[in-house]
Amino acid sequence: MVSRRIPLFYLFFLFYFIFNSCNYSNKNEKANYQDIAPIVHQKCAVCHRPEQAGPFSLLTYSDIKQHANKIRFVIENNIMPPWPADTSYSRFANELVLTKEEKEKIISWIKNHCPAGDTTKINTTEWSKKINYRKPDLVIYFQKPVYINGNGSDHFFVVKMPYQLDKDTFVQYVEFVPHQKKIIHHVNGHLLRYDEKRKFNYYQGSTYAEEPIENYIQTYKTMGLTYLDTKNQSPKNLLPLLIPNTIYYLPGFLPLFYKNNIGGFFLPKKGVFFINDIHYGPTHRACYDSSYLNVYFAPNRPERYVYEGQMGTNGMSKIQPPLVISPNTIQTFTTTLLIPADISILAVNPHMHLLGQSFITFAITPFKDTIPLVKIPRWNFNWQYYYIYKKPVVIPRNSLIVAIGTYNNTSKNLYNPNYPPIEVKEGDGFHSMKTTDEMFQFFFQYMIYKQGDDTLHCSIP
Numbered sequence: 001m002v003s004r005r006i007p008l009f010y011l012f013f014l015f016y017f018i019f020n021s022c023n024y025s026n027k028n029e030k031a032n033y034q035d036i037a038p039i040v041h042q043k044c045a046v047c048h049r050p051e052q053a054g055p056f057s058l059l060t061y062s063d064i065k066q067h068a069n070k071i072r073f074v075i076e077n078n079i080m081p082p083w084p085a086d087t088s089y090s091r092f093a094n095e096l097v098l099t100k101e102e103k104e105k106i107i108s109w110i111k112n113h114c115p116a117g118d119t120t121k122i123n124t125t126e127w128s129k130k131i132n133y134r135k136p137d138l139v140i141y142f143q144k145p146v147y148i149n150g151n152g153s154d155h156f157f158v159v160k161m162p163y164q165l166d167k168d169t170f171v172q173y174v175e176f177v178p179h180q181k182k183i184i185h186h187v188n189g190h191l192l193r194y195d196e197k198r199k200f201n202y203y204q205g206s207t208y209a210e211e212p213i214e215n216y217i218q219t220y221k222t223m224g225l226t227y228l229d230t231k232n233q234s235p236k237n238l239l240p241l242l243i244p245n246t247i248y249y250l251p252g253f254l255p256l257f258y259k260n261n262i263g264g265f266f267l268p269k270k271g272v273f274f275i276n277d278i279h280y281g282p283t284h285r286a287c288y289d290s291s292y293l294n295v296y297f298a299p300n301r302p303e304r305y306v307y308e309g310q311m312g313t314n315g316m317s318k319i320q321p322p323l324v325i326s327p328n329t330i331q332t333f334t335t336t337l338l339i340p341a342d343i344s345i346l347a348v349n350p351h352m353h354l355l356g357q358s359f360i361t362f363a364i365t366p367f368k369d370t371i372p373l374v375k376i377p378r379w380n381f382n383w384q385y386y387y388i389y390k391k392p393v394v395i396p397r398n399s400l401i402v403a404i405g406t407y408n409n410t411s412k413n414l415y416n417p418n419y420p421p422i423e424v425k426e427g428d429g430f431h432s433m434k435t436t437d438e439m440f441q442f443f444f445q446y447m448i449y450k451q452g453d454d455t456l457h458c459s460i461p
């Protein structure tokens with residue numbers, strides 16, 4: 001009997017062992033921190049790290065564990081990472097989307113109470129180096145923080161940011177780093193280039209001012225931005241050379257620069273970056289803003305110049321019908337631009353305000369082919385990227401670029417700033433537009449076409 005019992009006993013152990021070893025190997029397959037860290041670093045930490053838009057860092061194990069329940073919630077509900085563009089319509093280099101497998105991996109890791117595994121295998125510095133594309137070569141701060149009144153209305157300022165270097169250089173990209181992230185709505189700025197043979201002192205005068213509506217020359221004088229050696233009061237004679245749109249920021253904006261000597265500009269050793277429009281949305285708490293610029297130098301003079309096209313509000317093409325959105329309606333507007341030369345589009349940026357519902361743009365070639373550009377099925381004011389293509393999108397001459405925007409001015413639109421809804425129009429065209437006015441714009445960065453552009457890898461990621 002004994003001899004019988006033993007095999008049974010062994011059998012039991014054998015089963016136990018097989019069962020548990022299966023279990024054990026399953027356990028082994030369960031994701032550890034090591035498995036989910038690369039996903040979180042690539043798809044979340046671009047924003048969730050110091051200086052960026054995210055409200056907390058997601059760089060280390062303890063960062064992620066601490067926010068695990070919230071992370072599960074935003075992933076299960078497709079709130080994060082925010083990527084409003086339809087990836088079945090067009091694809092981008094800076095895409096922030098989780099695959100189904102990535103989602104499942106993170107969620108099951110959190111359900112399993114975030115096993116740490118061997119955290120020594122994760123070198124956080126290595127990762128942050130990878131996503132911190134580069135260290136800036138020059139950082140320029142506001143000379144004085146900008147004071148924002150907490151009176152609940154929009155504020156618009158111009159700010160000067162002088163700099164001084166040892167020698168002339170080239171710039172690849174200027175990054176605006178927002179301090180008051182919650183209220184900075186958009187930023188647009190230029191580089192001012194002064195003629196060294198003339199007299200000026202831009203270190204004198206006020207460092208920022210409410211954005212001038214009428215007498216802007218007077219404002220620039222009080223800021224010390226005009227030449228001092230002339231009686232001729234024409235703006236052309238008083239103002240330095242302007243290199244336009246070197247600074248750009250919108251909510252959700254990600255760094256916009258290209259490789260292969262595409263884009264960039266000459267930077268003299270002395271000069272001023274001039275923010276000609278920083279728009280702070282309404283706040284009821286007064287505060288100071290100390291935003292700054294990270295400047296990334298380029299090794300060489302740019303080989304390919306990058307231009308920016310602008311359609312719709314204040315742009316090169318009219319909106320049809322004019323942008324007047326009646327209360328309690330959902331209305332669609334179109335703007336169309338004829339492209340007279342062969343161009344290569346590098347990146348696109350649709351822009352609307354709070355009533356935006358959807359946005360689609362494409363090109364129609366003279367041969368009636370349609371080239372998709374970008375589609376935003378559900379507009380979200382908070383996420384307005386410059387969508388960067390992996391390779392340029394070549395648009396043949398005589399194509400039409402068409403942008404179609406739909407606005408929802410009913411009370412069903414949760415972002416509608418008016419209850420009950422009222423008629424909403426474009427701003428007066430003079431002053432920067434308020435968040436509660438509407439805009440319909442489509443920006444595109446492009447180069448003049450060169451053979452081989454269709455297969456050129458131009459994006460950094």
Ligand code: HEC
Nearest residue numbers: 043044046047048053054055070071074080081082096252
């Ligand atoms: C493009 C920038 C960006 C990316 C990418 C991004 N986030 Fe966010 N995230 C933000 C910003 C900004 C906020 C705060 C504003 C908001 O809630 O909309 C936020 C909010 C959150 C919140 C909610 C915080 C709260 O207390 O309500 C969580 C959780 C979160 N993110 C997790 C993630 C995870 C996980 C990923 C990656 C899968 C990710 N985020 C990717 C920018 C980003």
